[in-house]
Amino acid sequence: MAFIYDEPAHTFSEYLLVPGYSSSECIPANVSLKTPLVKFKKGEEPALTLNIPLVSAIMQSVSDDNMAIALSREGGISFIYGSQTIESEAAMVARVKSFKAGFVVSDSNLRPESTLADVLALKEKTGHSTMAVTSDGSKNGHLEGIVTSRDYRISRMNMEDQVKDFMTPVSDMVVGSSDITLKQANDIIWEHKLNTLPIIDKEGNLMYMVFRKDYSTHKQYPLELLDNQKRHVVGAGINTRDYEQRVPALVEAGADVLCIDSSEGYSEWQKRTLKWIRDKYGDSVKVGAGNVVDAEGFRFLAECGADFVKIGIGGGSICITREQKGIGRGQATAVIEVAKARDEYFKETGIYVPICSDGGIVYDYHMTLALAMGADFLMLGRYFARFDESPTNKVNINGTYMKEYWGEGSARARNWQRYDLGGDKKLSFEEGVDSYVPYAGGLKDNVNLTISKMRSTMCNCGALTIPELQKKAKLTLVSATSLVEGGAHDVLLKENTSSNYPK
């Protein structure tokens, strides 16, 4: 007879945290959100640690190189989506790894023959008043000079006047060489009272611009996640089909960690993929696996050598897997059971395999609940899709700005590698939808707000670290009736009230 669980599976909204004693040291500023990303042996440090427990989902509509840079600046990481060609995924990873904070590829470029009219048109288009003049007008052409608003006066000049006659020529400028650090560039900027320092290679071709204002911005990222060469840390999604080609390309491009992206991870396909990676690279390539929703699935992937295990089937906001196939499990119950299995595995083997709760986070407080239930970090799609940095279009729908957000199992993404179980290399039916989410602005402000709520709740539970939260947290199920009390109730809300968190 089939196995039938005694208890129903619960989701995050059905739980609350019961506060514990908070000492006077328990203040948000003292909370550390550091958490392991990959497995480690008892007494040792993990090879990769996150500074905040958030990673962005392996999805076309969420994680490209732009998102990866923005999130790593705040202390988390992105997993670049795998449902694209190997070349373009590797190129995205390479762009993150070669991105030098504060070193900007020039987006406003002119030719020496460009006219004052061209200068004004470009300024209007980009909003930038500093423009590079290169031999061919390209971003990496031979640097000839620079034009700023100090170089021209509209009232005294003709629109046809050529840039080469009024620019500041490179011979009169201070420039930096390509091996310069941001600190050195900043010192030169201060010493010579510059606003901009162009960086050129040995042949005199323009590589980057360093702007005075960007150095102070750079300092605004205290939790920035960098590797030992001060490059941004980035992850990348892989699948169980083309790993023999995709993994080497991503490793070569500099990916710090990989993750097998699958809607259902308790499979021989994942075992084969993990084995191939271990045989070829040993432990030097870090790779997570998933998704699973019970202890059995976790143990299987841990024993196959996964560096972390991802939990969640059917709970994602764009997910229709449960409706289509009838598989899945309430996310809270899945996290609680897998966390227990992780702790048992640690006791038995001395190996700690971090677990990631993936999908189904609706409110910020769900994140703290998931951590309290035992998750080491969280993967989010909808949350990040709402920000400026996500790769999708921002559209105006009936006066409200929205961002597009679609599932990897939707016809739009056509990610058959994630869903097809060794069949016919196509998406036979959809497991995800194409949707809009309310536009929420920039990543930095939103993540900082979320993190401040997390820190505050942790203090209410008397915890200064995530492991401490996991030990001390007291969680209670809420009855259907008391759920009503959770939001504002029995009052008439005024317009624009903030008590309804924008989903």
Ligand code: IMP
């Ligand atoms: P969200 O944070 O609730 O939006 O969930 C994001 C997660 O949903 C991803 O990390 C995936 O695990 C999962 N997911 C992505 N695309 C699909 C899909 O098309 N169907 C089902 N689940 C999906």
